[in-house]
Amino acid sequence: MSNQLSQAKDVYKSLINKKIIIIVTLLCLIIITLVINLFAGSADFGIKETLSALVMSGKNDLAEFIIWKLRMPMALAAIVIGAALAVAGCEMQTILRNPMASPYTLGISSAASLGAALAIVLRVSLIPVAGHILVTANSFLFTVLAAGALNIFAKNRSASRNSLILFGIALNFLFSALTQLLQYLASEESLQTLTFWSFGSLTRVDWTKLAIITGVFIFVTVIFLKNSWKLTAMTTSDETAMSLGIDPKSLRRKIIFLVALMSATVVSFAGTIGFVGLVAPHISRIISGEEQRFFIIISALIGSFLLSIASILSKVLIKGIILPIGLMTSIIGVPFFTYLIFSGVRRNA
Amino acid sequence: MLKIENLSFSYGKTQVFKDIDLQIDEGINILIGPNAAGKSTLVKSIFGLLSPKGHISWKGKNLQDLNLEDRMELMVYIPQEDIAGNSLTVFETVLLGRLSSLTFKVQDKDLDAVMNALKTLRIENLAKRRLGELSGGQKKLVSIAQSLVRSPEIILMDEPTNNLDIQRQLELFYVMSKISTEKKILFIIVMHDINLSLKFADNLIIMNSKGQIEKQGIPENIIDEEILEEVYNIKAKVYRIDEKTMVWPEKSIGYSIKG
Numbered sequence: 199m200s201n202q203l204s205q206a207k208d209v210y211k212s213l214i215n216k217k218i219i220i221i222v223t224l225l226c227l228i229i230i231t232l233v234i235n236l237f238a239g240s241a242d243f244g245i246k247e248t249l250s251a252l253v254m255s256g257k258n259d260l261a262e263f264i265i266w267k268l269r270m271p272m273a274l275a276a277i278v279i280g281a282a283l284a285v286a287g288c289e290m291q292t293i294l295r296n297p298m299a300s301p302y303t304l305g306i307s308s309a310a311s312l313g314a315a316l317a318i319v320l321r322v323s324l325i326p327v328a329g330h331i332l333v334t335a336n337s338f339l340f341t342v343l344a345a346g347a348l349n350i351f352a353k354n355r356s357a358s359r360n361s362l363i364l365f366g367i368a369l370n371f372l373f374s375a376l377t378q379l380l381q382y383l384a385s386e387e388s389l390q391t392l393t394f395w396s397f398g399s400l401t402r403v404d405w406t407k408l409a410i411i412t413g414v415f416i417f418v419t420v421i422f423l424k425n426s427w428k429l430t431a432m433t434t435s436d437e438t439a440m441s442l443g444i445d446p447k448s449l450r451r452k453i454i455f456l457v458a459l460m461s462a463t464v465v466s467f468a469g470t471i472g473f474v475g476l477v478a479p480h481i482s483r484i485i486s487g488e489e490q491r492f493f494i495i496i497s498a499l500i501g502s503f504l505l506s507i508a509s510i511l512s513k514v515l516i517k518g519i520i521l522p523i524g525l526m527t528s529i530i531g532v533p534f535f536t537y538l539i540f541s542g543v544r545r546n547a
Numbered sequence: 548m549l550k551i552e553n554l555s556f557s558y559g560k561t562q563v564f565k566d567i568d569l570q571i572d573e574g575i576n577i578l579i580g581p582n583a584a585g586k587s588t589l590v591k592s593i594f595g596l597l598s599p600k601g602h603i604s605w606k607g608k609n610l611q612d613l614n615l616e617d618r619m620e621l622m623v624y625i626p627q628e629d630i631a632g633n634s635l636t637v638f639e640t641v642l643l644g645r646l647s648s649l650t651f652k653v654q655d656k657d658l659d660a661v662m663n664a665l666k667t668l669r670i671e672n673l674a675k676r677r678l679g680e681l682s683g684g685q686k687k688l689v690s691i692a693q694s695l696v697r698s699p700e701i702i703l704m705d706e707p708t709n710n711l712d713i714q715r716q717l718e719l720f721y722v723m724s725k726i727s728t729e730k731k732i733l734f735i736i737v738m739h740d741i742n743l744s745l746k747f748a749d750n751l752i753i754m755n756s757k758g759q760i761e762k763q764g765i766p767e768n769i770i771d772e773e774i775l776e777e778v779y780n781i782k783a784k785v786y787r788i789d790e791k792t793m794v795w796p797e798k799s800i801g802y803s804i805k806g
Contacts (some may be wrong), residue, residue, distance in 0.1 A: 202659060202662050202663060203655060203659045203660055203662070205671070206658040206659055206661055206662035207655075207658055209638055209662070209674045209675060210638065210653065210658050210776065212675065213636060213638060213639070213675060217802065227750070231622055295631075310580065423651070424651070426651065427646055427649045428646070430632075430635070430639070430643060431643050431646055432631040433631075433632040433634075433635065434631045434635075434640075434643075435626070435628060435630075435631045435632075437626040437628065438626065438630060438631070438632075439627065440596060440621070441594070441596075441623065441624040441625070442643060442644070442646045443615055443616060443619040443646060443647055444646070481686065483634050484634075487634040487635055487636060487639070487677065488632065488634045488635055489635060489636075489639045
């Protein structure tokens with residue numbers, strides 16, 4: 199091997215090794231939080247009971263039911279949804295080249311809320327489904343519609359990144375106003391349902407929903423990872439990206455569609471869980487940079503970790519009550535985030 | 548040889564340049580001219596970011612017939628702005644230059660090309676630094692390294708010396724002269740600094756405000772007081788010292804400046 203090549207490999211390895219260590223550390227942390235999450239809850243099972251329920255020994259039916267039907271899907275949902283929101287956020291920040299972007303920047307969550315509100319308050323749906331799927335299906339459909347509007351707008355020749363953000367903010371206002379109008383008209387009972395829906399909670403996620411979210415997450419993330427070098431080029435500038443042979447506009451449109459698909463799935467099943475999609479990519483950028491093969495994976499792991507912790511806290515803070523996880527993420531996230539911004543951690547974002 | 552025939556381009560109704568004919572050889576070709584003469588537009592047209600009317604060919608091949616990927620193999624365009632992407636390391640940024648052949652698991656040939664480019668520009672010590680920590684001059688070198696990893700035959704640059712101090716400007720041009728001789732690369736560089744252009748250009752191309760090529764040739768042969776007045780609307784003295792030419796501007800003709 200030539201001297202030059204071995205030198206190149208040394209540099210490359212030292213860049214990569216650091217990131218691999220970060221990944222392994224995060225994986226360990228996530229496993230620890232997963233285990234804690236299975237133990238946490240209003241029913242106090244000891245270590246023995248929990249373990250025997252975990253292996254389904256059949257000794258304690260109630261414990262098995264709680265662990266396998268309630269705690270396990272919720273704990274896994276925290277991991278998958280955290281990862282999904284983080285990856286959605288990290289690509290939104292990448293294609294808009296704006297560190298303040300999140301999966302919800304372009305009006306995606308408010309579209310979902312409007313869809314849900316229509317279903318809850320007026321029982322109006324765009325597709326003929328019944329029961330509690332109605333709310334989910336409707337919010338998903340509205341999100342897809344919003345993404346379609348964004349897509350048409352982004353096709354426009356003059357649509358720059360900033361005008362796209364402005365258009366997204368405008369959509370946000372429109373959907374929020376319509377949702378508030380519905381809230382104003384709503385009966386007390388449906389208002390309560392709607393408020394609860396908009397909090398964001400993992401308690402609604404069962405095994406089926408978890409499987410759907412996981413499927414979408416894997417599908418979208420694999421596409422992102424396959425395009426990771428192109429996306430890395432997008433972190434520079436449109437002109438540089440073009441000079442590297444990328445059509446930034448068409449790539450941007452594809453990514454927006456995929457982000458919308460993933461966020462829509464999450465929001466329609468679990469409501470609006472804020473902050474993770476904004477903060478996880480930030481932390482990832484600070485500790486490992488934006489080389490997307492690692493940026494995507496590390497963001498996902500940080501998202502999982504944060505939402506796992508939030509999930510544990512939402513169960514243990516007030517005994518006997520599961521607080522909405524959407525509230526927890528912001529409450530614990532903000533102080534930590536502020537610390538990161540003002541601490542001596544080297545900031546290159 | 549890069550051959551441009553009957554090249555015209557307009558943004559909507561505004562004609563930027565019309566019927567441009569040019570033949571350019573390997574070496575440092577510097578394109579100068581007043582603001583809005585269409586220099587950047589011409590360079591972007593050659594690269595293919597814009598679609599002008601007319602013909603552009605390289606060594607007999609029509610460039611407009613090539614698809615984007617083949618064009619990328621052949622040439623590189625370095626925009627005026629500093630390369631962005633502050634959290635990427637220099638090594639990763641240069642690696643991006645190999646985008647068309649990059650796979651998820653990076654291959655040895657790509658790593659080797661990166662180190663080779665870094666060494667050519669003597670910036671291998673910056674490899675692990677993040678772009679955000681670099682100075683403007685270092686970022687420009689990173690841009691050039693990013694283009695070198697593609698072993699292009701043509702490098703197009705838009706005002707590369709912007710925001711660089713005099714030492715960095717000289718360094719940058721010495722590096723470009725060196726690689727253009729060693730690797731037989733054709734450079735087309737848009738510039739505003741006339742004296743720097745005179746010092747380093749193998750071939751000087753002067754565009755006028757009507758978007759035409761006023762003159763082209765060896766700098767000493769084509770620069771004189773008349774052409775400066777004609778193209779830039781200035782009164783200037785042209786001095787010849789040690790076979791080099793220097794321009795000393797005195798006043799603008801458009802406005803009278805006292806003193």
